Amino acid sequence: MNECDVVYIDAPSDPRLDDFRNLNHSDKRPDMPGGKGLVIAEGLLVIPRLIRSRFPVRAIMGTEAKLHSLLADATLAATIAKAAIPVWCVSREVMAEVVGFDMHRGLLASANRVDVPSISDVLDELDARRDHPDQPPVSGTIAVLEGVGDHENIGALFRNAAGLGVDAVFFGAGCADPLYRRVVRVSMGHVLRVPFAYFDGNRSTWQRGLSELQQRGYRCVALTPSDDAVMLPEALDGAQRAALMVGAEGPGLTEHAMRASDVRARIPMAPGTDSLNVATAAAMGFYERARTSIVGR
Numbered sequence: 001m002n003e004c005d006v007v008y009i010d011a012p013s014d015p016r017l018d019d020f021r022n023l024n025h026s027d028k029r030p031d032m033p034g035g036k037g038l039v040i041a042e043g044l045l046v047i048p049r050l051i052r053s054r055f056p057v058r059a060i061m062g063t064e065a066k067l068h069s070l071l072a073d074a075t076l077a078a079t080i081a082k083a084a085i086p087v088w089c090v091s092r093e094v095m096a097e098v099v100g101f102d103m104h105r106g107l108l109a110s111a112n113r114v115d116v117p118s119i120s121d122v123l124d125e126l127d128a129r130r131d132h133p134d135q136p137p138v139s140g141t142i143a144v145l146e147g148v149g150d151h152e153n154i155g156a157l158f159r160n161a162a163g164l165g166v167d168a169v170f171f172g173a174g175c176a177d178p179l180y181r182r183v184v185r186v187s188m189g190h191v192l193r194v195p196f197a198y199f200d201g202n203r204s205t206w207q208r209g210l211s212e213l214q215q216r217g218y219r220c221v222a223l224t225p226s227d228d229a230v231m232l233p234e235a236l237d238g239a240q241r242a243a244l245m246v247g248a249e250g251p252g253l254t255e256h257a258m259r260a261s262d263v264r265a266r267i268p269m270a271p272g273t274d275s276l277n278v279a280t281a282a283a284m285g286f287y288e289r290a291r292t293s294i295v296g297r
Helices: 015-020 043-051 064-071 074-082 092-099 119-130 151-163 181-186 206-215 232-236 255-260 278-292
Strands: 006-008 039-042 057-062 087-089 107-111 141-146 168-171 196-198 218-223 241-247 263-266
Touching: 015 057, 015 092, 015 107, 039 043, 039 181, 043 057, 043 064, 043 074, 043 107, 043 181, 057 064, 057 092, 064 074, 064 087, 064 107, 119 168, 119 196, 119 206, 141 151, 141 206, 141 278, 151 168, 151 181, 151 278, 206 218, 206 255, 218 232, 218 255, 218 278, 232 263, 232 278, 241 278
Parallel strands: 006 087, 057 087, 141 168, 141 241, 168 196, 218 241, 218 263
Antiparallel strands: 039 107, 057 107
């Protein structure tokens, strides 16, 4: 299997497999019951993104066939070998007993979490990239989430953000953990590469942090189905930088968040439809920005 040293393990109780034990709990934050706070990636598409990300990989576990496919990429195999990442080969039966359920993808990797940058740090990094054409392009689009507690919605939103050139995702109060295993899986690993950060404060105070975005030239656009909101293209017209704000499905953005925004925007929908899925609504905003903005502003 290329340059990597692959170790075969037959016993489900082997402590070297502990990172992957009882995955329904171990990937939760360390402040949660049974949580180890590990980042867990699954499958041949997501694990390479983890290996190339800022998160230090601890171990890889897989069936022989899946490891063979992963390590067929010579560059990736060399990266794994250089970082001395342990690679454990197990049978499908051993894997199922370790993780606590049948793992159809047959391949897992664990990584440590890293410190989350501040909002200011992310914005400074984006400004620095604007000043250096050799850096990855900057679209001037940021997503702001409030009260989004569903892991699949957060994962889908990160996948949409990556595909449509969003620079970063900022979390207000009441959002689910973006590094939970289901988020990593649904995002196809893009949560590991799209920068994210948190606003300080609780449900009624975090919105004060929007002022920093506004001071840096971002138009804060609150997405809402309300009839008194302007249409989305009008709300974004002429904005060189935009922060698209979305809230929980059902209640949407709080009134505190609405008041802190610069403009309220709605997406036209068919009669009898009160709202869209939050990741879908965000994607429409991202697309509108991608369609009309000039990358690199």
